Amino acid sequence: MLRPRPAGAARPGSGRRPDADLVVDCAVYVDGRRIDPTDPHDALREATERDGFVWLGLYEPSEGELAGIAGRYGLHPLAVEDAVYAHQRPKLEQYDDGIFMVLKTATYVAHEQLTATSEVVDTGEIMVFLGANYVITVRHGHHGGLTALRRSLEQQRELLCLGPSAVLYAIADHVVDDFVDVAAAVEDDVDELEASVFSDRRADDIGRLYQLKRELMSLRRAVSPLENPLQKLANRQVDVVPDAMRSYFRDVEDHAIRVRDQVGSLDELLTSILQASLARTSQADNEDMRKISAWAGIIAVPTAIAGIYGMNFSYMPELDWRWGYPMVLLLILTACVLLYRGFKRNGWL
Known part of the structure; x- marks a missing residue:
């Protein structure tokens, strides 16, 4: 899980000063080609002079580290605060000269094996500042690196020629594709739990079902709110x-809606499986109670007869009869057999 850092503090364990060793990657793109700037601090000026844009990648910056960059790029302070402390829901905010997503x-x-404490879905965040001549990505979490995505995008010159919004599209498409992969993997866990619940063996799957439902909720909170920002774009x-990019964002929106529906269907299926598991548990408890009651009824017959003859009265039937003892044993055995057959026929045993 992500944890907020105190204001002005560097990332724990980084050992770096504010605004030092912060940049993961920085490049200027002109006509779809990468140009490494001589000085990252002058990358925006170089991109503006060449009619290109700069893509600046950051990882978990502190407030002090991002303050200097925000001043150079003119980032809105509210958006900067969100980018530092994370824990935001997917959203799109438009400012005077750019957007923040x-x-x-x-x-x-x-x-x-899925257990009642298994972590199934791990979430992080990517914040994107987008302006006319810059893209700044701020990443939080231990996954979701953008290095491979940047290298792949640099092979698509025609797309990069469309400007900074092409980077935002590529990131959104990458994120949604990851959602698809995670949903498919979670679906395998759901299928395994469904088979376990309806199998003949007795297993306590309620804890595992509840844990997977909680983990699926994390995925749902990441997917569902994304539809509205993509619709705006x-x-x-x-x-x-630019208008040329709108069809790209519509494609990502379509994929996001499909994975949202898939996650919703998995959640509903888990609810049904959970209810079925509870019903089977209740049914099994009832069957156990019937068996206990049946055996208690059978055992009550010899107990009652032995209790009567254990009262030691002088005038009790058949006390002096030679065959009285075997006759009582035969009576107990016959009564127990008849009761057993009756309970067996009624499905209690």
Whole structure:
């Protein structure tokens, strides 16, 4: 889970000064080609002079580290605060000269067997500042690195020629594709639990079902709110997003809606499986109670007869008869057999 850091504090364990060793990667893109700037501090000026844009990648910056960058790029202070402390829901905010978008990332945590305490879905965040000549990505979490995505995007010159919004599209598409993979992996866990619940063996699956439902809720909180920001990018006029990019965002929106529906269906299926598991548990308890009651009824017959003859009265039937003792044993055996057959026929045993 993500934890907020105190204001002005560097990332724990980084051993770096504010605004030092902060940049994961920085490059200027002109006509779809990468140009490494001579000085990252002058990357924006170089991108503006060449009519290109700069992509600046950051990882878990502190407030002090991001303050200097925010001053150079003119980032809105409210957006900077959100980028530092994370724990935001997916959203899109438009400011005077740019936009700020928050995306939740998710990855599937592999496990040999699902237990009542297994971590299944791990989430993080990517914040994107987008302006006319810059893209700044701020990543939180131990997964969702963008290095491979950047390298892949640099092979698509025509897409990069569309400007900074092409980077935002590529990130959104990458995040949604990860959602699809996580949902498919969680679906395998749901299938395993469904088979376990309806198998002949007795197993306590309620704890595992509840844990998977909780983990699926984390994925749902990452996927569901994303539809509205993508819809704005695809259908509404946003100054820093050219019309040529709207079809790309509509495609991502379509994928996000499909994975949202898939996650919703998995949640409903888990609810049904949980109810079925509770019903089977209740049915098994009733069957056990019937068996206990049946055996108690059978045992009550010899107990009652032995109790009567154990009262030691002088005038009791058949006390002086030679065959009285075997006759009583035969009576007990016959009564027990008849009761057993009756309970067996009625399904109590």
